[in-house]
Amino acid sequence: MLVMVHIMNSEISASCIERWLLVFAERILEKKDYLTDLDAAIGDGDHGLNMARGVERLRERLGSKLVAAGRPLNAGLAAATEPADAETNIGVLLRTVAMTLISGVGGAAGALYGSFFLNAAKEAASLLKNGADPQRNISIAEFSQVLRSGLEGLKQRGKAGLDEKTMIDAFEPAIDALQDSIEQGEDATAAFTAACQAAEKGMQKTIGMQALKGRASYLGPRSIGHQDPGATSTFYLFEAARKAFA
Amino acid sequence: MQKLINLPIDTVAESLQGLELAHEKILRVSHKSRFVYRADAPVHGKVAIVSGSGSGHEPLNVGYVGRGMLDAACLGDVFTSPTPMQYLAATEMVEGGAGVLYVVKNHTGGVLNMEIAMEMAAEREIMVKTVLVNDDVAVDDAANRRGLGAAIFVEKIAGAAAERGYTLNQVQAVAKRSSTQCRSMGVALTSCILPNLGRPTFDLPADEMEIGVGIHGERGRQRIPSTSADQVVELLLEPIMADLEVRAGDRMLVMVSGLGGTPQQELYIVYRHLHKLLTMRGVTIEQQLIGNYITSLEMAGCAVTLMRVDAELLELWNAPVHTPTLWW
Ligand SMILES: Nc1ncnc2c1ncn2[C@@H]1O[C@H](COP(=O)(O)OP(=O)(O)OP(=O)(O)O)[C@@H](O)[C@H]1O
Ligand SMILES: [Mg+2]
Numbered sequence: 001m002l003v004m005v006h007i008m009n010s011e012i013s014a015s016c017i018e019r020w021l022l023v024f025a026e027r028i029l030e031k032k033d034y035l036t037d038l039d040a041a042i043g044d045g046d047h048g049l050n051m052a053r054g055v056e057r058l059r060e061r062l063g064s065k066l067v068a069a070g071r072p073l074n075a076g077l078a079a080a081t082e083p084a085d086a087e088t089n090i091g092v093l094l095r096t097v098a099m100t101l102i103s104g105v106g107g108a109a110g111a112l113y114g115s116f117f118l119n120a121a122k123e124a125a126s127l128l129k130n131g132a133d134p135q136r137n138i139s140i141a142e143f144s145q146v147l148r149s150g151l152e153g154l155k156q157r158g159k160a161g162l163d164e165k166t167m168i169d170a171f172e173p174a175i176d177a178l179q180d181s182i183e184q185g186e187d188a189t190a191a192f193t194a195a196c197q198a199a200e201k202g203m204q205k206t207i208g209m210q211a212l213k214g215r216a217s218y219l220g221p222r223s224i225g226h227q228d229p230g231a232t233s234t235f236y237l238f239e240a241a242r243k244a245f246a
Numbered sequence: 247m248q249k250l251i252n253l254p255i256d257t258v259a260e261s262l263q264g265l266e267l268a269h270e271k272i273l274r275v276s277h278k279s280r281f282v283y284r285a286d287a288p289v290h291g292k293v294a295i296v297s298g299s300g301s302g303h304e305p306l307n308v309g310y311v312g313r314g315m316l317d318a319a320c321l322g323d324v325f326t327s328p329t330p331m332q333y334l335a336a337t338e339m340v341e342g343g344a345g346v347l348y349v350v351k352n353h354t355g356g357v358l359n360m361e362i363a364m365e366m367a368a369e370r371e372i373m374v375k376t377v378l379v380n381d382d383v384a385v386d387d388a389a390n391r392r393g394l395g396a397a398i399f400v401e402k403i404a405g406a407a408a409e410r411g412y413t414l415n416q417v418q419a420v421a422k423r424s425s426t427q428c429r430s431m432g433v434a435l436t437s438c439i440l441p442n443l444g445r446p447t448f449d450l451p452a453d454e455m456e457i458g459v460g461i462h463g464e465r466g467r468q469r470i471p472s473t474s475a476d477q478v479v480e481l482l483l484e485p486i487m488a489d490l491e492v493r494a495g496d497r498m499l500v501m502v503s504g505l506g507g508t509p510q511q512e513l514y515i516v517y518r519h520l521h522k523l524l525t526m527r528g529v530t531i532e533q534q535l536i537g538n539y540i541t542s543l544e545m546a547g548c549a550v551t552l553m554r555v556d557a558e559l560l561e562l563w564n565a566p567v568h569t570p571t572l573w574w
Contacts, residue, residue, distance in 0.1 A: 036443065044325045044462035045440060045447040053323070102362060103331040106300075106322045110329060111358035157358055214354045215464055218385055218392060222465070 010188050011137040012245065014088035018062045020244035021097060025055035027236045038229040042216035047229035050107045057104035061096060089135050091125030094146070108214055109230060112154050112167065119153025120146045140188050140245070144179045151175055158213060165211040165223065167230035174199035174238045192238075192246040199238035203231040254441040258301045258323060265308055269570045272312040279335035280328065282308045283318040288342035293408040293417045294318070296336055297349040297401055299356065300325040302440075303461055305571040306397060306540045312569035315405035316349075324440050324543070325462045327355035333363030337372060345373035345414030347421060349401050351393025352380035353460075375414055377404065377421035381428040381551065383485045384458025384467045392460045395501050395540050395551030396428030399563070402572065406565035424559055429486040432549030433478055434459040434466060436507060438542050457481055461505070461542040461549070475512065479519040482550045487527070490552060494528025499563060501534070501551040506541035508548055513537065516548055532560055539571065 028035070028051045036048030094117050102114035123146045128134045138146070151171050160166050177198035181191035206228035211217040216228065251257050259277065266275040266282075273282050281298070288294065297307045298320030307319035317340035320328035337346050346367070350360050360376065367374045380388075381396035404421040412420065434456040437446035440463070447463035450456060455478070458467030470481075492498075502517050504510070517536050524531060532555060540549065555563065567574055 040443075040447045042465075044464045045443060046324070046326050049323065049440075049442055050326055103329050106329045106332075106355065106359065107326040108355040108358060111355065111362055114362070115358075157361070158354070215460075215462065217387075217390060218460060218467070219465060220386070220467065 010140045012090070012140060012143045013137045014090050014093045014135075016244060017090060017093055018088075020241050021055075021058055021062055023243050024237050024240035025059050027240055028052060028055045028233060031232075031236065035229050035233055038227055038232055042211065042219055042223045042226045043229060044215055046107060047109060047233065050105050050109045051233050054101050054105040054110060054113065057100045058097060061100050089125075089128060090138060090146075091121050091128050091134075094121035094124050097121075108158075109233070112158055112230070115157035116150040116154040116171075118150075120150030122153075123149035140178075140191060141182050143245075144175065144182055144191075147175050147178065160213045163209060164213045165206045165209040165216060165228045165231075166213050167228070167234040169206050169209070169228065170199040170202040170231040170234035170238070173202040174234075189246040192242040196235075196238045196242040199235045203227065203235040206231045249439070249441060251441055254444070257441040258321060261301070261304070262308070262321065265570070269312075272568065272570060273308075276335065276339065279320075279332050280322075281318050281320040281332055281336040281339070282311045283336060283340050284311060284313065284316075286313075287317055287340040289317070289340075290342045291344055291411075292342050293344045293412065293414050294337075294340040294342055294346045295349065295401060295404050295408055295417075296320070296333065296340065296346055297397065298322070298328045298333060298336070298360075299351060300327055300462070302438075302463075302543045303541055305538070307401070309571035310398065310401055310569050312567070314409050314565060314567035315402055315569050315572065317408075324442065327353075327359050330359050330362035330366060333360060334366050334370075337363070337367050337374065338370070341372050345375065347404055347408070347414065347417050348374060348376045349397060349404065349421070350376050350378050351397050352378050352390075353392050353462075356393070373414060375418045377418060377425055379425050379428070381425070381430040382458075382460065383429050383431050383489045384460075394430040394432065394461060395503055395549050396425060396430060396553065398501065398535070398539055398572075399428055399499060399551070399553045400424045402567060403559060403562045405567065406562040409565065410562075420558070420562065424553065427490070427554040427559070428551060429490045430549055430551040431457075431482045431486055432459045432461070432466070432505065433457050433482060433547045434505065434542075435472075435546035436544075438463045438506065438545040440543070455547075459505075459542075459545075459547065459549075461540060463542055463545065475515045476519045479516055479523065479550070483520060483523055486550065486552055490554060492527065492529060492552070492554070495530075496528075497530045497532050497555050497560065498524065499533050499535075499553040499555055499560075500524070500531050501539060501549075502536045503539040503549050503551070504537065504541065505545040505547045505549065506538060507544040507546035510537060513548060516550070520550065533563065
């Protein structure tokens with residue numbers, strides 16, 4: 001019995017990923033004005049608007065699919081850990097998310113989050129294509145590998161790294177923490193909680209940084225003392241992951 | 247502050263509808279993919295010039311679509327760069343078999359979305375090359391400089407070169423050469439208001455100015471107490487002259503662009519002093535543009551752009567152009 005619970009808890013299905021993104025969407029829409037205020041202070045005041053446009057498109061794509069698959073949004077954890085249904089392969093799903101963001105958002109955020117999901121999708125597709133069942137769920141270790149590839153794609157697209165006051169400052173520590181926790185044999189709850197906390201800490205650390213990339217970099221030292229809007233939306237992504245996967 | 251809009255979310259779409267009605271002989275609008283293109287596109291055998299930006303900078307770039315300049319301009323939401331899919335749709339619409347040049351204004355959103363568009367165009371076997379516009383001397387790190395008014399000079403010259411039958415490589419080369427000869431700097435006297443937000447992006451007290459602003463309503467490099475037009479001109483011109491290493495005998499195109507909320511009257515006051523300073527330094531002004539050419543919604547202030555020209559660049563600049571905003 002204990003073993004069963006452990007397996008259920010450490011597998012990620014396509015519908016689980018959909019739920020993650022829907023929770024994320026909800027959070028972004030709640031925080032739209034706050035994200036925009038953060039961007040107005042050191043950027044051009046559109047990050048909340050950009051992200052809201054993106055997640056609304058995601059809701060149109062994913063929400064309808066979930067409902068069509070007979071899985072209401074409030075179906076809870078049981079539904080979320082069921083094996084993916086026939087059409088929803090995790091790679092395909094992540095690719096749909098990427099294309100929705102790339103085509104629906106614009107700005108830096110659209111290209112960067114889009115590249116994150118596009119590379120994540122490629123990694124998922126290559127993990128799944130070698131196995132017998134391409135529709136299978138993936139382990140949280142595999143999921144962490146998928147996110148890691150997404151991050152590599154984002155960094156490559158943005159030609160950016162840590163400590164430049166961008167979303168990477170939330171992404172990278174979160175994925176590091178997730179991977180560490182999994183490697184230490186901790187369960188999904190512990191792993192996603194650690195990831196969420198690391199994202200939050202990374203986000204807060206951006207306050208003290210001078211922006212070296214993106215629009216905020218034009219302010220030079222005047223960018224210090226403000227929290228990066230992109231790192232903040234990324235924190236919401238990991239907060240949503242904790243809710244959906246932990 | 248009030249805006250002459252209907253529903254805030256309809257701002258971009260309705261503005262494009264008006265543009266199309268006003269200039270139906272020159273251009274067409276794809277309302278679905280939100281781009282403006284030449285009425286006679288695609289022009290077979292000609293290199294196509296494609297540009298794009300967020301909206302709120304009008305007449306940039308939509309007002310520069312037409313014979314002798316842009317084949318297409320994509321338009322994003324207010325201050326938000328267009329998506330790769332928009333660029334791809336525009337590219338497919340105007341590509342005439344001789345390749346496409348993208349004019350990219352340097353800033354993260356603009357560069358990344360165009361990069362993705364180029365990768366997609368390459369998958370469809372459309373030849374795309376780019377020219378980067380990065381003329382804003384307010385940004386210290388030269389590699390990170392924003393694109394400002396130089397976009398207009400580069401788009402005009404690339405458009406003329408394409409019209410003359412230059413190949414894609416030749417158009418790109420002349421566009422790059424023009425881009426390296428441009429420098430700009432701007433000043434804001436007020437912030438501006440995004441239609442979907444309804445309040446100013448930043449606070450700027452009535453007795454202060456922001457020196458070194460871009461065109462997205464973002465703050466500038468430095469805040470100074472309000473000062474006279476002549477002094478502002480000196481603050482803008484000196485870094486431009488130093489960076490461009492202007493020497494006596496140089497021939498220049500000069501632009502004083504209002505940012506949207508400054509009267510033409512004041513722009514001429516700016517030009518008056520600019521003209522005096524440049525003449526004193528032995529610079530020949532070959533042509534000047536004074537008016538709202540690249541804006542930031544209703545922001546008050548202006549941006550000064552200088553471009554050093556040689557005989558070829560000047561000839562291309564003077565070649566016929568037929569767009570809503572530039573016409574000769
Ligand atoms: N090179 C980069 N790499 C990673 N993240 C970046 C980079 N540049 C900017 N960002 C992130 O993007 C966020 C800003 O996104 P936003 O949606 O406001 O786009 P934008 O910069 O306003 O786009 P545009 O320049 O087209 O107006 C920043 O807060 C930062 O986290
Ligand atoms: Mg922004």
